[in-house]
Amino acid sequence: MEKMGNSSETVSFVLAAYGNIGELKYLYFIIILIWYLSICVANTVLIVVIRVDRRLHEPMYMLLCNLCVNEINASTSLYPLLLSQMFSDSHEVTVPWCFLQMCCMVTCAPAEFCSLAAMAYDRYISICHPFNYNVIMKTERVFLMIMFVWLYSFLSFIFSYSFIFSLKFCGNIIHNAYCDHQLIIRLSCSVPIQSFISNISFLLLSVFIPFSLILVSYLKILRVCRKTSTENKQKAVTTCTPQIVSVSNLFVGCTFYFIDFTFVVSRVPNEVRIILPMYVLIFQPMLTPFMYGFNLPKIRQSYQRFLFKRQ
Template sequence: MFLSFSEKMTNASNIDLFTLSGFSATTNYRGTLFSLTLLCYCAILVVNVSLSLTIILDQGLHEPMYILVCNLCINGLYGTVAFYPKFCFDLLSDKHVISYVGCFLQVFVIYTYATIDFSILALMAYDRYVAICRPLEYHLIMSARRTTLLVSVAWIIPILCEVLILSLTSRLKLCGSRIQKLYCENWSIVKLACTSTIANNIAGLIVVSFYCGHVLFIVCTYAQVVKSAIKSKESRKKFTQTCVPHLLCLFNVTAALLFDIMYSRYGSASVSQSLKNFMAIQFLMMPPVLNPLIYGLILTKIRYRMATLCTTAGESSGQFTGYH
């Protein structure tokens, strides 16, 4: 079934390969960039896997807020796997190409990752609103069943949105195969079309508006949280401990995506390719590294559990070595 769909996409465009021209600016420092990229990806794997396993293995962390943090980390792993391995390979290669189907798959994973991030952050804002503004009803509203349902929706809706966008893009007749980026991006493909892209523009505007609505929802939610938090010392403490890291993550993701949107939509020919590349990969570098660090360092309960697990693992390893 997937093969037949990929054949239809390829036949619709008569293009088998895309060229990623963003690598033209990396020629003189490939080795250094490869080392830094590999180091960054290893850091992403370590911090996200560590935090995810800590939450999954510790029954005391099976609460809505920590479950959402775990999903944020899993999503970071999901999104970056579509970029870093391919990017590292391209840095060591003289040909920077990607297949038509591979390009669409990369677009799908990277942009579902970005939108899932916003969905989870919106849920985290709602969770903090209920915890601080309606504490007596918290366990009733954020029950295990409802949390599971909300998390499922946070993953399913972005996937459906991206399927719609890519379905429209796959029908376009393309008159070029040169993508001015380090990875495949939907708008870059649409700009290669030599047929009408009105449907793509309308669908894209609807999806962007939908996720701008997420940001508005988060802002309004936190306005209510701040209003409630200033009324009591306990609420202020809870806000500082649990909401500040969430706001830092929100700013982190929003700023990184803003860089990418500015580059994709309004990129100027006068801007150097190196700066364009830096702007384009911000949301694939900063959030996956900083989000788990922010939560791991600021949230006392997670920090304590991680330290306990590391200490226990170290003691077990020492006992095992001593036994032998």
């Protein structure tokens, strides 16, 4: 079943990273399920708190809700498949489901960076142009920004990797725990030249451009903060710290991903090669509600009112 003539004969891919885990599958299943549910609950609670507290109906928190939605989407693109594969003997995934997971995961990556870029822009307007903030960051404009984030993310995927859907495959063994687009491309009968170009374009569209906007926003914020009072500096640090931590963690995850698959594939243990590419999807979705929930005073106070209101 490993060698296939063309894509019409390839009905499924085999996820070879699971191997024979024996009785440990029950322990892994419980750990993954608890972690996935914790991510969904933590992000959902943050969304609900922002939704029910009118004092949080501000552009910054609306953009934060969008980021939380993306964290849930990214986690849902990975964890249900992991859970289902724990009790599978063949570890097969049909081609449509594999492509669907790939599409969701790859789309969530630019959505994460673009959401953080939108939030950085919001902080830039709030700190550098406070008197024009309500005029610039109107509710209608915020909704347009959110729509643009998702449209841009989807088009980034289509522009970069839509050619995968028409590939002919001469193998169906994916040496990973999920449908990684890079490994799917390697299974094609002849790796197309656009593979390299698509990787460069995706990095440009999904990482470099949003990160450049984030960097410019924070450099301008830093320049203004150098001339302001200590109190204003502290406020700026408080509101910007969660976003800086999120961006930093994303780059750590991206580094792990590309180091794992580009440089040291044969030099690290198999377990590490499986976990490292999933670093962002493991920690980022939980980092977002934790950082914003505990670092932003308004949300922390709203949490307290939400949880202990009736006590």
